[in-house]
Amino acid sequence: MDAANPLLSVDRLTIDIGGANVVDDVSFTVAPGKVMALVGESGCGKSLTSYAMLGLLPPAARRTAGRIMLENTDLAALSERQFRKARGKDISIIFQEPSASLDPLTTVGSQIAEAYRVHHGVSKAEAYEKARQMLVDVGIPDPTRRLDQYPFELSGGMCQRIMISIALICGPRVLVADEPTTALDVTIQAQILDLMKKLVADRGTAIVLITHDMGVVADIADDVAVMYAGRIAEIAPVHDLFRQPKHPYTALLLASVPKLDDAPKADLATIEGTVPTPNEFGAGCRFTERCPLATDKCRTEQPPLFDCGGGHRSACWHIDRMAEIREVAA
Amino acid sequence: MSEQQNVLEIRDVAVHFGGRGGLLGKAGPVVKAVNGVDLDIARGETVALVGESGCGKSTLSNTIVGLQAPISGSVRISGEEVVGADRRQLNDIRRKVQMIFQDPALSLDPRSTVGATIGEPLIVRGVAKGRALKERVATLLQQVGLRPEHADRYPHQFSGGQRQRVVIARALALEPDLLICDEPVSALDVSVRAQILNLLVALQKRTGVSYLFVSHDLGVVRHICDRVVVMYLGRFVEMADRDTFFANPKHPYTKALMSAVPEADPQVQRSKERLILGGELPSPANIPSGCAFHTRCPLATEICSKERPELTSRADGARVACHHA
Numbered sequence: 001m002d003a004a005n006p007l008l009s010v011d012r013l014t015i016d017i018g019g020a021n022v023v024d025d026v027s028f029t030v031a032p033g034k035v036m037a038l039v040g041e042s043g044c045g046k047s048l049t050s051y052a053m054l055g056l057l058p059p060a061a062r063r064t065a066g067r068i069m070l071e072n073t074d075l076a077a078l079s080e081r082q083f084r085k086a087r088g089k090d091i092s093i094i095f096q097e098p099s100a101s102l103d104p105l106t107t108v109g110s111q112i113a114e115a116y117r118v119h120h121g122v123s124k125a126e127a128y129e130k131a132r133q134m135l136v137d138v139g140i141p142d143p144t145r146r147l148d149q150y151p152f153e154l155s156g157g158m159c160q161r162i163m164i165s166i167a168l169i170c171g172p173r174v175l176v177a178d179e180p181t182t183a184l185d186v187t188i189q190a191q192i193l194d195l196m197k198k199l200v201a202d203r204g205t206a207i208v209l210i211t212h213d214m215g216v217v218a219d220i221a222d223d224v225a226v227m228y229a230g231r232i233a234e235i236a237p238v239h240d241l242f243r244q245p246k247h248p249y250t251a252l253l254l255a256s257v258p259k260l261d262d263a264p265k266a267d268l269a270t271i272e273g274t275v276p277t278p279n280e281f282g283a284g285c286r287f288t289e290r291c292p293l294a295t296d297k298c299r300t301e302q303p304p305l306f307d308c309g310g311g312h313r314s315a316c317w318h319i320d321r322m323a324e325i326r327e328v329a330a
Numbered sequence: 331m332s333e334q335q336n337v338l339e340i341r342d343v344a345v346h347f348g349g350r351g352g353l354l355g356k357a358g359p360v361v362k363a364v365n366g367v368d369l370d371i372a373r374g375e376t377v378a379l380v381g382e383s384g385c386g387k388s389t390l391s392n393t394i395v396g397l398q399a400p401i402s403g404s405v406r407i408s409g410e411e412v413v414g415a416d417r418r419q420l421n422d423i424r425r426k427v428q429m430i431f432q433d434p435a436l437s438l439d440p441r442s443t444v445g446a447t448i449g450e451p452l453i454v455r456g457v458a459k460g461r462a463l464k465e466r467v468a469t470l471l472q473q474v475g476l477r478p479e480h481a482d483r484y485p486h487q488f489s490g491g492q493r494q495r496v497v498i499a500r501a502l503a504l505e506p507d508l509l510i511c512d513e514p515v516s517a518l519d520v521s522v523r524a525q526i527l528n529l530l531v532a533l534q535k536r537t538g539v540s541y542l543f544v545s546h547d548l549g550v551v552r553h554i555c556d557r558v559v560v561m562y563l564g565r566f567v568e569m570a571d572r573d574t575f576f577a578n579p580k581h582p583y584t585k586a587l588m589s590a591v592p593e594a595d596p597q598v599q600r601s602k603e604r605l606i607l608g609g610e611l612p613s614p615a616n617i618p619s620g621c622a623f624h625t626r627c628p629l630a631t632e633i634c635s636k637e638r639p640e641l642t643s644r645a646d647g648a649r650v651a652c653h654h655a
Contacts, residue, residue, distance in 0.1 A: 187587065258552060
């Protein structure tokens with residue numbers, strides 16, 4: 001991780017819904033041209049964290065602490081008016097279901113051009129030309145014809161390319177991608193992931209990738225933050241995380257994915273129980289109830305993120321006992 | 331029924347949609363969703379049906395349970411013909427084949443307790459009532475890893491994984507021979523997926539039920555299946571037993587699928603050979619001539635756009651429909 005020169009740094013972000021810290025003390029940084037993956041199961045707070053970066057928190061959610069620094073600007077402190085200027089230009093987002101994000105009654109060309117005209121005082125013709133170039137960049141064949149089409153005339157993969165065009169046309173430095181390929185078929189997913197890699201490399205865009213798919217993480221991420229019940233359980237460069245997970249949750253999560261060399265129909269490692277709901281959060285580590293390593297200390301004391309060196313940090317009191325987890329998982 | 335008898339036998343099934351009485355009396359396009367498909371599933375066997383959206387796998391599943399009539403061909407479940415069966419016959423056949431879907435929340439009635447949901451097929455079929463029904467429901471709940479007292483709860487009181495267990499319990503209530511699992515773990519969180527896969531394997535060992543496992547996740551397929559069938563635009567393009575299939579995939583589409591599914595290991599994933607398909611799945615209303623895959627195929631030559639390759643057997647037992655594989 002390029003900690004020395006981060007573009008975006010989320011610093012001790014805490015978000016409250018109904019008195020519970022659904023995002024609790026979350027910190028990470030992303031450097032230009034890098035992909036930071038936020039991984040976790042439903043309800044772990046990964047989407048809320050990313051929505052906070054764009055001022056898109058639902059009304060019930062409130063940021064109670066922390067900063068989101070995009071270079072020298074604290075995004076979390078912006079007013080809605082200021083956010084309107086920042087969104088699209090400094091930071092953009094794409095969502096899981098592209099057809100739900102596009103206006104069905106407007107041509108895709110006008111939707112892309114609009115995104116440009118909001119931030120640049122140019123003529124319609126000029127904005128359309130920009131949009132056409134953008135379609136070329138995201139690999140859409142026959143762009144001139146496509147500009148005049150409506151979303152329903154395009155496939156899911158095409159619509160996601162349109163979304164990426166809208167998100168990137170003003171050259172934002174940060175792109176938040178919330179499960180960008182989950183709704184797509186695998187061969188189309190591969191195309192979109194390749195496109196994202198290319199854009200990162202060509203434009204130096206920093207990507208915050210929200211996903212639950214360890215395969216997608218393995219493909220595209222530089223760094224990974226594993227979230228559990230609103231907290232970061234472990235954060236590490238991607239190779240370190242997969243090779244040597246230092247949090248029981250990560251280790252079990254990785255072990256529960258079927259591998260090439262597994263015996264067919266052998267029992268997969270499972271994580272017993274379910275994720276606690278916010279009103280079940282205790283004083284200690286939130287993974288305690290499902291953790292094979294849990295002790296009394298875990299129940300009462302929240303572990304801090306211990307530094308394991310090389311940018312690898314884990315919030316577990318028992319990092320030295322990880323070998324036991326590997327036995328459980330094997 | 332003899333032990334050797336196949337649970338499912340499909341012969342030359344074709345399912346087409348549309349074509350007549352379209353808007354303003356004009357004939358609409360014919361969507362050839364499934365074409366010339368043959369498939370057998372043996373007792374206790376798990377066959378994976380792999381393909382992308384629009385390839386016809388859901389249409390085929392619906393045809394097997396008699397929800398969709400084919401225009402030609404035969405579908406036999408435990409020896410009994412589904413195609414052309416009347417309502418009463420279909421009713422009998424449907425005890426032997428059940429289906430579970432991707433999203434358990436959409437498969438359960440939110441206003442019924444799970445006990446009532448699981449018991450309903452037993453009541454409808456007159457299998458059990460009263461105390462016996464309650465006991466049977468309790469046993470089913472335990473079989474899927476839930477507790478008997480869960481019978482009084484409603485779906486919203488369960489997590490996604492638990493709801494899928496309820497759906498499985500209901501599907502197993504009538505002790506079917508064949509369970510069609512349509513993406514049964516895709517909507518579930520990763521840690522819960524493993525629990526449901528383990529459950530499906532354990533239930534099969536105990537009851538001998540066969541699975542037709544529809545999925546796009548080759549990691550899951552490799553884990554749970556005995557045989558794999560790949561479908562593209564309504565036709566099977568490759569079928570092989572699990573080890574042959576994964577050790578030596580032959581059809582270029584199969585190879586592309588394997589290359590597209592990201593491995594959960596950055597080292598493997600980033601060093602593997604990539605074969606990224608251009609373009610998109612053509613519309614099933616306008617299937618390309620010859621081999622339907624030739625528009626996206628890296629190996630395509632002239633013959634591919636003219637002649638449709640048949641499924642032919644290879645030395646290792648795999649069957650592949652490709653001129654060049």
